[in-house]
Amino acid sequence: MQECPYQLLCIPDVDECRTLPDACRGDMHCVNQNGGYLCLPRSLYNQPYRPDTPALPNPVYQDPSAGFPDTFLPAVPGGGGGRGGVEPSYPRVRSTAQCILGYTLAEDGTCNDIDECETNSHHCNPTQVCINTSGGYTCSCTEGYWLIGGQCQDIDECRYGYCQQLCANAPGSYSCSCNPGFILNPDSRTCQDVDECEDEPCSHGCFNTYGSFMCNCDEGFELAADGTTCIDLDECSFSEFLCQHRCVNTPGSFSCICPPGYYVFEDGRSCEDFNECDTGNNTCTTAQVCFNFQGGYTCLDPLQCRPPYVEVSDNQCMCSAENPACRDKAFTILYRHMDLSSGRSVPADIFQMQATTRYPGAFYIFQIKSGNDGREFYMRQTSNVSATLVLSRPIKGPKQVVLDLEMVTVNNVINFRGSSIIRLTIFVSEHPF
Numbered sequence: 001m002q003e004c005p006y007q008l009l010c011i012p013d014v015d016e017c018r019t020l021p022d023a024c025r026g027d028m029h030c031v032n033q034n035g036g037y038l039c040l041p042r043s044l045y046n047q048p049y050r051p052d053t054p055a056l057p058n059p060v061y062q063d064p065s066a067g068f069p070d071t072f073l074p075a076v077p078g079g080g081g082g083r084g085g086v087e088p089s090y091p092r093v094r095s096t097a098q099c100i101l102g103y104t105l106a107e108d109g110t111c112n113d114i115d116e117c118e119t120n121s122h123h124c125n126p127t128q129v130c131i132n133t134s135g136g137y138t139c140s141c142t143e144g145y146w147l148i149g150g151q152c153q154d155i156d157e158c159r160y161g162y163c164q165q166l167c168a169n170a171p172g173s174y175s176c177s178c179n180p181g182f183i184l185n186p187d188s189r190t191c192q193d194v195d196e197c198e199d200e201p202c203s204h205g206c207f208n209t210y211g212s213f214m215c216n217c218d219e220g221f222e223l224a225a226d227g228t229t230c231i232d233l234d235e236c237s238f239s240e241f242l243c244q245h246r247c248v249n250t251p252g253s254f255s256c257i258c259p260p261g262y263y264v265f266e267d268g269r270s271c272e273d274f275n276e277c278d279t280g281n282n283t284c285t286t287a288q289v290c291f292n293f294q295g296g297y298t299c300l301d302p303l304q305c306r307p308p309y310v311e312v313s314d315n316q317c318m319c320s321a322e323n324p325a326c327r328d329k330a331f332t333i334l335y336r337h338m339d340l341s342s343g344r345s346v347p348a349d350i351f352q353m354q355a356t357t358r359y360p361g362a363f364y365i366f367q368i369k370s371g372n373d374g375r376e377f378y379m380r381q382t383s384n385v386s387a388t389l390v391l392s393r394p395i396k397g398p399k400q401v402v403l404d405l406e407m408v409t410v411n412n413v414i415n416f417r418g419s420s421i422i423r424l425t426i427f428v429s430e431h432p433f
Contacts, residue, residue, distance in 0.1 A: 220252030293339030
């Protein structure tokens with residue numbers, strides 16, 4: 001029985017002569033051995049065994065587990081080959097030839113090796129490759145094949161992970177390839193990342209990733225559907241409140257524009273009134289007074305009081321009680337000017353009015369005498385000597401409103417009733433700022 005080396009598990013010997021179809025070809029006889037088999041010429045095998053017969057030349061030994069035939073040199077236990085020795089496992093025969101099997105006699109009397117592979121006298125399977133040896137030959141498989149059941153079958157290298165990424169098996173060979181974004185290394189097996197950013201595929205910025213890349217855009221741009229092109233971002237379309245007046249889109253940004261009479265504030269979005277009166281950028285004469293309001297200005301002519309009123313200051317006209325023509329007329333008319341933003345939110349206190357002279361036993365009545373045709377204003381008395389003008393409805397500009405705000409003084413002790421008027425001119429701007 002064959003011993004099991006290295007304490008490995010051994011299984012009973014397989015009789016290849018029975019299990020393998022046509023294990024030995026031609027005029028060869030199959031002899032089973034432990035772990036293999038021999039192929040011997042039938043003419044030699046049929047001769048009887050003689051102890052004095054010289055040893056048979058190395059027979060061809062086939063070991064299926066090794067994948068190809070090999071030369072088997074049988075050992076004779078006890079170190080002898082005589083009658084006292086152990087008979088070998090194959091027959092010995094007498095040969096009349098001067099050269100042993102596998103050699104041929106040359107003209108000079110020497111024995112030369114027969115190249116069975118070249119003379120095609122071997123018995124290798126058509127799928128195998130013949131390899132000549134001294135006195136014999138071996139059968140093997142070419143690279144990329146292995147011996148299974150006496151046949152050379154293709155090795156599927158892809159099954160065993162020969163390639164790092166993509167593998168294509170071929171008869172006796174294989175080829176490796178890489179996924180998109182990678183290139184094959186010189187070893188033809190592994191792959192390395194391709195830095196796509198070197199080819200500048202992005203219109204703005206590029207960031208290389210493992211096996212791919214990403215494009216990014218500068219501020220004010222967004223990535224297009226193709227993933228590489230950057231298109232301008234229309235910031236003005238995001239909100240109507242981005243600019244106080246008007247938004248103009250620019251490549252990668254935007255700008256705010258203000259109407260005439262305004263300039264863009266430091267924040268770049270708000271509109272600030274341009275005071276033409278302070279800067280001197282106006283058309284008023286030296287005799288006129290420049291009055292600035294939101295988004296513009298006006299030139300006020302010198303005060304001219306209509307009779308029976310006389311001028312007592314640059315903004316006040318008075319009608320004396322001693323003048324019969326002043327009966328039933330306001331004692332004084334005081335001229336005031338103010339500006340108001342278009343569409344100002346309501347209610348809003350916009351002007352205050354109060355008595356400057358107080359008489360014992362007198363009380364005061366405040367009212368809008370004229371100019372409030374649209375009912376946008378009303379007077380709210382805040383004390384016995386003062387009142388506030390309230391804007392109750394928004395007014396759209398540009399518009400100019402003139403209100404006569406009357407303060408009536410009543411003194412029942414001396415049976416006195418008189419009035420004073422503030423003629424308030426309101427310049428309503430065109431824009432709500």
